[in-house]
Amino acid sequence: MIKVKNLYKSYSDKEVLKGINFTVNNGEVLGFLGPNGAGKSTTMNIITGYISSTSGTVTIDGIDIIKEPIKAKKMIGYLPEKPPLYMDMTVKSYLGFMFDLKKIKIDKKSHIENVCEIVGISDVYNRTIKKLSKGYKQRVGIAQALLGEPKVIILDEPTVGLDPKQVISIRNLIKNLSYNHTIILSSHILSEIQAVCDRVVVINDGKVVADGSAEDISKEASGVITLKLQVDGDKNTVFNAINDIEGIIDIDSEREVDTQVCEYIVKYYKDNDIRRDVFKKLAEVNCPIIEMYSSSPSLEDVFLMLTEKDDVRSNKDVNYNEPEKASKMGDENNDSNI
């Protein structure tokens, strides 16, 4: 349904998107996950035709958004990060305006009433938008995206700034919409993506860093083990000794526990147990291990790992999307709001 191919976007000298590739299948709910400033909104703005890419293509049902924008835009309903609402209008006049703007050819009154019913704004139909609560404003924004029964709905952080009750209600609404529409939903809230999406694309620093179901990504990423070490010895000696061990993703010294004793965090792949090597190497340089224990990362760690600025994985030539390298997640119940 949606194909995003090799998307690049630069603002003056800053490259915001660095070759984004993904597809969304018909009827799928795709979660677009990434930290603030990762390029989520830029990608969505390009998909909807609001801005143009520097290079690359976006096709909606085979129609290029740049070559045939009118045809492509007819298939998209878009809720930007800030709902595009005219505060001086009533809900009724605003939706009427959006209906006319989109040149929809079905019965206006019954369609708008139907959309209001779906979104749950019938009770505020005649009220001025500026007097509505944030939750209702968000719903009006979703309502305008639904006008004209578009095949694709793109929602950019639809629950941001809402109270927990409103968040649940918007999530339920998205779930209901997913039966009839292809949806792209962007968020930086992991639990939200897990709750409503069939598939997740994780984006960081303008690049796709993971693509698959939320479960798969968690499983694959959980192949990384964190080893906590307390070692008695000079920091540089310890770093040099451990650094050469094959399979290590990252080493960091966290804190000094005692004089000469420092705590280190070492990350490695589950299928490449380094603990014996660590023991031997440190013994060779005469740095005794005071304490050593390993743990699987929480879901929050998984996200942070995927969205780290310095992509360690690429240095180690490891692909998170290869299922055979995946192993079971240690703590899958950790929902994180990052």
Add this chain to the structure above:
Amino acid sequence: MTAIFKREMESYFNSITGYIFLSVIYLFGGIFLWVTSLYMGNGDISGVFASLLIIVLLLIPILTMRLISEELKQKTDQALFTAPIHMSSIVFGKYLSALVMYIIGISITWVYALVFSIYTKPDWASITGNFVGLLLVGAALISIGLFVSSTTESQIVAAVASYVLCILIMLIDGIAEFFSNSFLYDVLKSLSFSQHYKNFTLGIINATDTIFFLSVCAIFIILTIRSLDKKKWN
């Protein structure tokens, strides 16, 4: 285009802008009518048009300042630019709404003329010429204001820049006097709004002057479309 036009017209009357614009035109129109015709005891209302031009010059930036800049600031442009319509439809819709507001404003002069026609025989050719002239100057100034509005998110900046541009354009023939180079002098004179407006005040609707003002409208409308397209590509 119709949807944008309707929305803009609604917006003028939902906010204070439309009412201020019309009230000021009607107020000063009445004052000028009193001073130039009623007080002097003559039936010629062409003086009203000449005086109204100054008011129009001051009011048009107020009419145009929010047209696009407010959309950019409030991010409602996302709804417009992701809708399945051409950029030109958006710009035309906005331009036409401001033009219609302007026409509603200056049409008060026809009311004066009709009332005067009860007591005297007005010079209809002069009135028509003056009206068409005022309409064309206004239409051109609105297109300039619309373009300025598309370049900034700030209404205040849009208004101030429009004032400066409109006043410069109206005074361009005065500036031309400072140039000894005959080519530059001729170019500036030919760009002068005042020069092209002059014939209309005499009741002469001249094709050259009409085309001049229509060309200004076309150029600035195209520039507005280009300016918004550029934002998309940047």
